[in-house]
Amino acid sequence: MADNCKVETALEILVGKWKPVIMYQLFSNGTMRFSELQRALPDITKKMLTSQLRELEYHDIIHRKIYMQIPPKVEYSITEYAMKMAPLLQAMNDWGVAHLQHLNELYGEDSGEEAAGTTK
Amino acid sequence: MADNCKVETALEILVGKWKPVIMYQLFSNGTMRFSELQRALPDITKKMLTSQLRELEYHDIIHRKIYMQIPPKVEYSITEYAMKMAPLLQAMNDWGVAHLQHLNELYGEDSGEEAAGTTK
DNA sequence: GCGTAAGGTATCTTTTTGGATACTAGGTTT
DNA sequence: AAACCTAGTATCCAAAAAGATACCTTACGC
Numbered sequence: 001m002a003d004n005c006k007v008e009t010a011l012e013i014l015v016g017k018w019k020p021v022i023m024y025q026l027f028s029n030g031t032m033r034f035s036e037l038q039r040a041l042p043d044i045t046k047k048m049l050t051s052q053l054r055e056l057e058y059h060d061i062i063h064r065k066i067y068m069q070i071p072p073k074v075e076y077s078i079t080e081y082a083m084k085m086a087p088l089l090q091a092m093n094d095w096g097v098a099h100l101q102h103l104n105e106l107y108g109e110d111s112g113e114e115a116a117g118t119t120k
Numbered sequence: 121m122a123d124n125c126k127v128e129t130a131l132e133i134l135v136g137k138w139k140p141v142i143m144y145q146l147f148s149n150g151t152m153r154f155s156e157l158q159r160a161l162p163d164i165t166k167k168m169l170t171s172q173l174r175e176l177e178y179h180d181i182i183h184r185k186i187y188m189q190i191p192p193k194v195e196y197s198i199t200e201y202a203m204k205m206a207p208l209l210q211a212m213n214d215w216g217v218a219h220l221q222h223l224n225e226l227y228g229e230d231s232g233e234e235a236a237g238t239t240k
Numbered sequence: 241g242c243g244t245a246a247g248g249t250a251t252c253t254t255t256t257t258g259g260a261t262a263c264t265a266g267g268t269t270t
Numbered sequence: 271a272a273a274c275c276t277a278g279t280a281t282c283c284a285a286a287a288a289g290a291t292a293c294c295t296t297a298c299g300c
Binding site for chain 3: 051
């Protein structure tokens with residue numbers, strides 16, 4: 001029963017405030033160094049960037065290439081395996097866009113974008 | 121740039137430890153009462169179930185029908201709007217299944233299922 | 241006149257996530 | 271010889287999410 005519901009597995013590799021944007025950067029720009037990612041995502045801390053990259057690496061979503069030199073150089077890129085999930089990400093993105101539109105129709109322009117749905 | 125990345129919007133309505141399973145239940149069983157959901161998901165607390173249902177309701181994913189009677193009766197069901205996201209959920213689920221398989225090939229049977237990837 | 245049923249709320253505590261800040265290594269530049 | 275560069279760690283702290291527990295309503299059967 002719960003066996004059939006592996007949506008969570010897909011979610012697992014995407015959750016975390018930064019994973020989607022990191023993937024987006026790497027999908028768009030190809031190979032990027034650690035510092036380039038930092039510049040592209042100004043609000044992320046080194047700690048978060050490192051941990052998110054490590055998790056994505058574990059899941060074989062990104063590849064980490066270390067150049068043994070000083071100062072250090074490390075390049076990150078999307079793996080072949082992860083390339084195959086591009087259509088899924090695209091589908092999720094498309095649905096996201098449509099859903100924002102839908103929320104807009106339901107509640108008006110104001111409540112859109114962030115939060116507002118968390119009636120806690 | 122970040123405008124193009126609305127994957128997060130899709131994630132937003134799915135995050136929370138329980139939303140996917142709740143949706144799975146309602147997709148599978150059609151209309152369900154609060155207590156039926158509780159029975160189907162034995163480990164969720166009333167508080168969590170309520171809050172997750174409320175968020176899903178806000179996003180027009182589920183519909184809440186209240187019968188004015190005592191003891192109370194409330195029925196939950198997937199909305200027409202949310203029906204349209206079934207293919208997306210299916211795609212995410214399929215990817216999840218394939219990904220578990222992939223992790224298995226990479227790391228062996230033991231490390232599978234939960235956690236293990238969060239090198240924190 | 242008491243317990244039960246159903247669908248919740250209200251508080252409080254714990255766990256999980258995320259963030260700020262400081263520090264490291266070792267070659268290169270000033 | 272001090273300062274800088276990169277790609278990180280280490281430690282500590284704040285915020286958010288999740289969980290435990292107790293309580294509410296009010297018609298009905300006993």
